[in-house]
Amino acid sequence: xxxxxxxxxxxxxxxxxxxxxxxxxxxxxxxxxxxxxxxxxxxxxxxxxxxxxxxxxxxxxxxxxxxxxxxxxxxxxxxxxxxxxxxxxxxxxxxxxxxxxxxxxxxxxxxxxxxxxxxxxxxxxxxxxxxxxxxxxxxxxxxxxxxxxxxxxxxxxxxxxxxxxxxxxxxxxxxxxxxxxxxxxxxxxxxxxxxxxxxxxxxxxxxxxxxxxxxxxxxxxxxxxxxxxxxxxxxxxxxxxxxxxxxxxxxxxxxxxxxxxxxxxxxxxxxxxxxxxxxxxxxxxxxxxxxxxxxxxxxxxxxxxxxxxxxxxxxxxxxxxxxxxxxxxxxxxxxxx
Numbered sequence: 001x002x003x004x005x006x007x008x009x010x011x012x013x014x015x016x017x018x019x020x021x022x023x024x025x026x027x028x029x030x031x032x033x034x035x036x037x038x039x040x041x042x043x044x045x046x047x048x049x050x051x052x053x054x055x056x057x058x059x060x061x062x063x064x065x066x067x068x069x070x071x072x073x074x075x076x077x078x079x080x081x082x083x084x085x086x087x088x089x090x091x092x093x094x095x096x097x098x099x100x101x102x103x104x105x106x107x108x109x110x111x112x113x114x115x116x117x118x119x120x121x122x123x124x125x126x127x128x129x130x131x132x133x134x135x136x137x138x139x140x141x142x143x144x145x146x147x148x149x150x151x152x153x154x155x156x157x158x159x160x161x162x163x164x165x166x167x168x169x170x171x172x173x174x175x176x177x178x179x180x181x182x183x184x185x186x187x188x189x190x191x192x193x194x195x196x197x198x199x200x201x202x203x204x205x206x207x208x209x210x211x212x213x214x215x216x217x218x219x220x221x222x223x224x225x226x227x228x229x230x231x232x233x234x235x236x237x238x239x240x241x242x243x244x245x246x247x248x249x250x251x252x253x254x255x256x257x258x259x260x261x262x263x264x265x266x267x268x269x270x271x272x273x274x275x276x277x278x279x280x281x282x283x284x285x286x287x288x289x290x291x292x293x294x295x296x297x298x299x300x301x302x303x304x305x306x307x308x309x310x311x312x313x314x315x316x317x318x319x320x321x322x323x324x325x326x327x328x329x330x331x332x333x334x335x336x337x
Contacts, residue, residue: 043221053098065120069109073101079140080104085151089115091229113246129159144169170265177281180253198237205238217307271301
């Protein structure tokens, strides 16, 4: 039992012809690694069509925390959970999810304290794993989900798999190294939110938007969409949607054995230009999993893979999930020693 209750759902979409309404907001550039990324370039047709695809938006109560989600596709199809990274949201999947919705019921939750989910003050990473499973169980009851996690979301997916891999269809871990170098430290754990930064107007907030970790991006329209959906109006101005307390919780630095012990298929993917998935991470990954799990490098992509090569990412996912589905129809998958 996850303690979840469905609070409500609505369907919405954007007409393909209305995408240009964002143009007035795009006439700014975002400072990324001290360079300016021009987001005024036209959105490609495939992206406009993806943005126009209707999706469902709703909230679930999970142990007293209102968890927001977006969902695309037929609810009778195999569920595919998309888990975002730190300080991010379901909107990071906005141009990826629709391209997978013809074959999967695609579900993208906002982790607690991020996106449009409640600021509940309980942000342990293991709790996030239970939130994700609660959403899957409620929206796709009785169906084993595929799960893709990016960055922090990759570790959330691993933690969910540690507890529930026997009822998962497969895990894809995207640019989340399974082991950190010795001596790696993260921000100290905090128990309450500091006062959030309030900006005087929307334009000022957008000008301060940056990626963490910082990187240039290949798809300016994607970066623009994320920036536009990362802020909200509040008394006195505009602020980031995430609760600062949700971004700094500690996590373990080692997940190699957890991945080896999974009772479901696993694939590890990363950006070919990712500084986060550096030579150390690649060496550990190939040594630990090279003869066991599929390893996929997405060319010309940095850590935020979907912002650089969204179509290559979709192709890799379609291929990997299709292989697993074919395999599961003919035999029960079991990891090789």
